[in-house]
Amino acid sequence: NAGxxxxxxxxxxxxxxxxxxxxxxxxxxxxxxxxxQDPGMGLRLIHYSVGEGTTAxxxxxxxxxxxxxxxxxxxxxxxSAAPSQTSVYFCASSRTVEAFFGQGTRLTxx
Amino acid sequence: xxxxxxxxxxxxxxxGRISILNCDYTNSMFDYFLWYKKYPAEGPTFLISISSIKDxxxxxxxxxxxxxxxxxxxxxxxxSQPGDSAVYFCAARTTDSWGKLQFGAGTQVVVTP
Numbered sequence: 001n002a003g004x005x006x007x008x009x010x011x012x013x014x015x016x017x018x019x020x021x022x023x024x025x026x027x028x029x030x031x032x033x034x035x036x037q038d039p040g041m042g043l044r045l046i047h048y049s050v051g052e053g054t055t056a057x058x059x060x061x062x063x064x065x066x067x068x069x070x071x072x073x074x075x076x077x078x079x080s081a082a083p084s085q086t087s088v089y090f091c092a093s094s095r096t097v098e099a100f101f102g103q104g105t106r107l108t109x110x
Numbered sequence: 111x112x113x114x115x116x117x118x119x120x121x122x123x124x125x126g127r128i129s130i131l132n133c134d135y136t137n138s139m140f141d142y143f144l145w146y147k148k149y150p151a152e153g154p155t156f157l158i159s160i161s162s163i164k165d166x167x168x169x170x171x172x173x174x175x176x177x178x179x180x181x182x183x184x185x186x187x188x189x190s191q192p193g194d195s196a197v198y199f200c201a202a203r204t205t206d207s208w209g210k211l212q213f214g215a216g217t218q219v220v221v222t223p
Contacts, residue, residue, distance in 0.1 A: 004153070031209045040119070042199060042213035043154070050208045058210065090153055094209040097142050101153035 002026050006091050006102035013081040013109045021076040021105050023091030031094045032074040033058070034066060036087040037104075043090060049074055081109045113137045114202050116214035124222055129187040131217050133200030136181060140202040144211065145174060145185050148197045157198070158185070190221045 007022040025032065030051050035043040045058030049068040063085060065077045074093075078085060086109045092099040115134045123129045133143070141162045146154035160167040160174045160183065167174050173186045187194055200214040 033210065035213075040215055042114075042116075042215045043201075043211075044213070045210055048208065048210055056208075092153075097159055097203070097209075098144065098156045099209060099211060101146075101155070103153045104151070 004091055004093055004100050004102035006089075006105050008105060009103065010106050011108070013078075013107065015081060015083060015109060017081050018077070018079050019081065019107075020078075021089055021091075021107075023074045023076070023102060025072055025074075025091075025093040025100070027093060027095070027100065028071070029093035029095045029100075030071075031099075032068065033092045033094075033099065034064070034074065034076045035090045035092065036060065037090060038087050046076065046089075081107075083109045085109050111136075112212075112214075113140075114200055114212045114214040116200050116217050118217050119215070120218045120220070122220045122222060123190045125192060126189045129185075129190045129194065129219055129221070131185040131187075131198050131200070131219070133183045133185075133214055134181060135183075135202055137202070137204065137212075138181070139204045141205045142203050143174070143176060143183050144201045144203075145172075146199040146201060146213075148199065148216070154199060187219075190219075192221050192223065195219055195221045 033048040034046040047066040052071040089105045091102040144159040145157040148154040176183045197216045201211040
């Protein structure tokens with residue numbers, strides 16, 4: 001039972017490069033989320049999706065785009081990476097109250 | 111504006127003693143509160159939750175208390191064990207939020223022998 005799987009686990013980008021973070025869940029959850037964790041700030045919501053084909057902005061959406069073409073997958077894109085996007089990114093999914101998180105992607109933008 | 115606050119960034123406790131983690135919130139529309147535990151290089155894992163209509167929820171060594179009038183909740187871990195050393199996040203959601211969670215900044219717990 002994999003739960004929520006994120007790819008990749010680590011990545012270093014140069015300023016201006018683009019990349020896509022992949023999230024897959026096998027629990028048939030409707031809701032999926034992307035959070036970022038920064039020191040002293042807890043987790044902050046970037047974007048979320050309440051079902052296949054839907055996306056919405058969270059608390060800190062600027063510089064990111066998302067897509068949910070399939071129910072089990074939620075993709076987070078950085079079109080032009082900036083040093084301020086250096087962070088640990090967590091994907092999560094939920095059906096009711098409890099959210100299940102992936103293991104995280106540590107992204108460094110130099 | 112941070113609606114969920116954990117004002118203690120760290121807590122050190124002896125093995126076998128009680129750990130008490132605190133969390134304050136400002137939004138009276140929160141209907142569920144959750145605690146997550148996070149080890150380094152891993153994702154947060156769900157620990158325990160409480161509905162806003164209750165004042166206590168217990169699961170094994172973990173008990174969460176909710177004081178709505180004070181907009182305060184606490185997590186008690188009894189007895190503390192070395193494996194409890196982790197970062198603990200308090201989180202909250204509103205009924206109409208599609209499960210979106212607002213997190214506190216976290217408390218690093220260190221359990222010493």
